[in-house]
Amino acid sequence: MWLQLRCGLEPKTLAALTVVLVAAAVFAAMHFWSDRPASVRAPERVGEAAASGADADAGGPVTPEPSPGAAPAAGPGGPAGSGVPGAQIVVDVGGKVRRPGIHRLPSGSRVADALRVAGGARPGVDLDGLNRARVLVDGEQIIVGAPPGPAAAGGTGAGTGGPAxxxxxxxxxxxxxxxxxxxxxxxxxxxxxxxxxxxxxxxxxxxxxxxxxxxxxxxxxxxxxxxxxxxxxx
Missing domain, CATH: 1.10.150.320 (Photosystem II 12 kDa extrinsic protein)
Known part of the structure; x- marks a missing residue:
């Protein structure tokens, strides 16, 4: 009534102004309510890490997870670095060894390993021309103690050297x-x-x-x- 008498407003105009003021008050209340601080729940992975840390502090065992892209360790049947646990190659060892023949070796073996499974070279055999550190390949033949090929004949004694x-x-x-x-x-x-x-x-x-x-x-x-x-x- 005081506002109506003071400003000379009609009842309809005063009612409309009241509705506008009430609507503005409600909108302001909703705006402040939506902007209030809210609690955020921690991710589950963080919770698991915290639980693992608690187990470690308590003295419990913690099992590490393998990192992505890490190469699996070689199994007991295969050498390290062969890529396939238990992979084998077949080589033929001949010449002046104690047990010549076909032998199976782990992938990545060397000539020295082939000599070992063949019983080693016979006494007096010269191994200076044999690279015992070379890596073997599947299906390879190793001749131990084979003499180098003879050179051409000196021209005397026709026919003594043969065509070779x-x-x-x-x-x-x-x-x-x-x-x-x-x-x-x-x-x-x-x-x-x-x-x-x-x-x-x-x-x-x-x-x-x-x-x-x-x-x-x-x-x-x-x-x-x-x-x-x-x-x-x-």
Whole structure:
């Protein structure tokens, strides 16, 4: 009544103003209520970590989880780094050893391991030309104590050297995986430099799996490979 008398407002205008003021008050109350601080629940992972920390403080066992991308440890049947637990290779060990024949070895074994399972070399056998630290490949043949191929005959005594000696080729196929520089040097068209290239390729690639890999050696083209193919073996 005081506002109506003071401002000279009509009853309808005063009622409308009252409704507007009440609506504004309600809107302000809702706005302040929605902006009030609210409690936030901690994530479950944080709760689990806190529980694990409590177990550790209490002396209980804590089992670590493997990190993503960590390589699994090799099983008891396979060597470390082979990738497949229990993987094996088959090699043929011949020559002057106590137990020549086919032997199975864990993947990643070396020539020294093959000599061990074959009973070792016979007394008096020279192993200087055999790389006992080389890693073996599946299906490889190792000849122990094989003498290097003979050089060409000196020109006297016709027929004493045979066709192989006359051409300067070795008496038998030379092993690409166990041949020495001297043996490779007896092959036609192979000198000390190319012989070293063959040995370098063998060391870098873990041996020759087939004679065709000889094409990838630096310095051996198609024509030279055709000459060497019947004179070598893996």
């Amino acid at each position: 000696a006359a051409s300067g080729a070795p008496a038998g196929p030379v092993s690409l995986n166990s041949g020495t520089p001297e043996q490779f040097d007896t092959l036609p068209g192979v000198g000390p430099v190319l012989a070293q290239h063959i040995i370098d390729y063998r060391t870098q690639h873990g041996g020759f799996r087939s004679v065709d890999e000889l094409r990838e050696v630096n310095g051996i083209g198609d024509r030279r490979f055709a000459d060497l193919q019947p004179l070598v073996r893996p």
